[in-house]
Amino acid sequence: MPSGTDSSSTATVIAGPSSVAAIRQDPRGGLDRSGQMDSSAMTQPDTPLLDTVREPADLRALQPKQLRQLADELRAEVISAVGVTGGHLGSGLGVVELTTAIHYVFDTPRDRLVWDVGHQCYPHKILTGRRDRIRTLRMAGGLSGFTRRSESEYDPFGAAHSSTSISAALGFATANKLSNRPGKAIAVIGDGAMSAGMAYEAMNNAEAAGNRLVVILNDNDMSIAPPVGGLSAYLARLVSSSEYLGLRSLAKKVAKRMPRRMHRAAEKLEEYARGMATGGTLFEELGFYYVGPIDGHNLDHLIPVLENVRDADEGPILVHVVTKKGKGYSFAEDSADKYHGVQKFDVVTGAQAKSPAGPPSYTKVFAQALLAEAERDDTICAITAAMPSGTGLDIFQERFPERTFDVGIAEQHAVTFAAGLAAQGMRPFCAIYSTFLQRAYDQVVHDVAIQNLPVRFGIDRAGLVGADGATHAGSFDVTYLATLPNFVVMAAADEAELTHMVHTAAMHDDGPIAVRYPRGDGTGVAMPAAPQRLEIGKGRVVREGKTVAILSLGTRLEEALKAADTLDAKGLSTTVADLRFAKPLDEALIRRLLTTHEVCVTVEEAAVGGLGAHVLTFASDEGLIDSGLKLRTLRLPDRFQDQDKPEKQYADAGLDAEHMVETVLKALRHNDTGVEEARA
């Protein structure tokens, strides 16, 4: 049962049987991923005080001494909701008090609160009018797992990729300044997100915003994995310094509501002491007035310090808040990386739902294939940008720690670093999600492609990704890579193909090469005893037919084969080819298929501008569509698709077997002048 004390400095840790007593039946249920009511959603904590808070205005009507209880109830509600929906858990639990304090002290939504990444915003959603939908998080038609402008006026800026909050908040603050409008902008950014260059680019420009800008550094000494690099060591030194305790009590004193004159004097004293203690911090060098570190779970510290920050004439201010990831839920506290993002879980035991045993994930297959390559070739090294477990490189790191580089959330640096390694004779593999590689595009073009350096890219989460929605979809990599001279772009149709492609990439020293593969599990095909080196730019025919040809790239191959079965049953003999390469194209195979079939359809899990566009361009250059060939391209739609189950997203995109069949039949109903006829 969450405690109701008003002055405890640490929140009650919830775990084990005691929390069972806090769970009661509640008719507000959640939807499961198919939109059905979920029975586990029926157990909910007792939250009498939270029940009275719909919006921050209700929160501000409470007495400060009630906030401890409110925060405890809010924490219990987050645990209960994420138990039902899955999603990001540890990060939100770490900012329960901070969220409460910010909304209590600042005038949101007029004051613009910008959460970095947005994965920690579940408590914020609960306090800002969305509690009734919190058990629909990340589901079709439900709340986004991140901040989203269209969802609420309390989400002034959408996010999901990291380290954008200071730039965006600076934009809000500057707009207010230029239009002489009141209102502050508050960016809350984690120590992991602070490892990205963009955060410093923003801070370097922030001085002119003055006291309109507040940056809150949420320092939990964790990214998803433990943070890396000099900044994390620097923050750790600050927090562990002998001055920390002194500063905390000083902050407390400064914070006491006091007459303005004394308050100012105390502020001066604090500034002096702070300067003495830290000798001027990195943030001060960047033009910030630095406050902290303060205990981010102690509302008695947080509230008055934030009130001072709100009322200060100085600025911009950086408030360094120290929190614990997973705070208040013992399982998440003890294993912050495993509870960063979770499946549905049992609140009492902490046990997460396991997917039924089946084929291995593409991520795992990639990692194991890379490991095998590295066993025989000691120039192979692996680079991740803060996603060691997400990319499978944690396995690689265990075996080859000296050849694994986790560079922090720094995709741009990761790519150029890999280019340097390649230029010096190493064989680097950059394992980066498709969506995050977008951030390093200039490095891909300028440092890798133009110099034709053999950097290998393992592009995970290519295609639609389900619950994370549009911000995480890997829709664009085929387009943005296959347009670059020198690049080889492969897409694996199944896990065996992925093994071949990793081997092919390892052996390819002629220039940059990428292999893309989706989120989720493989198809269960037999794995090869040894990987093959594929001939660059050569596809394979999986099934030979006469009338219709489906030219597939990537894991839509399974659906293409199903479509071929249906078409064959309708008397339309169908060829299915797995092109393997979006670049270079297998021109001989494409020419043959386009000149010997009546209808040809390209299929890919990528946006317009990818395989289909390249095949059309080739066909047009070669005059292959001059004599009545019906050529169609199936690809992702020209819109951002919301979160849903991946298979539903693909059906919505028209990339399932049914739509492939429909496309072929419709093409056959058209005569030479494009008029639909009644046949077929």
Ligand SMILES: Cc1ncc(C[n+]2csc(CCOP(=O)(O)OP(=O)(O)O)c2C)c(N)n1
């Ligand atoms: C550009 C980019 N790269 C990678 C990620 C994946 N990612 C999401 S949260 C996260 C860790 C963030 O750590 P931190 O800012 O310290 O927040 P915490 O979860 O610890 O509260 C990472 C790497 C991302 N969202 N954006």
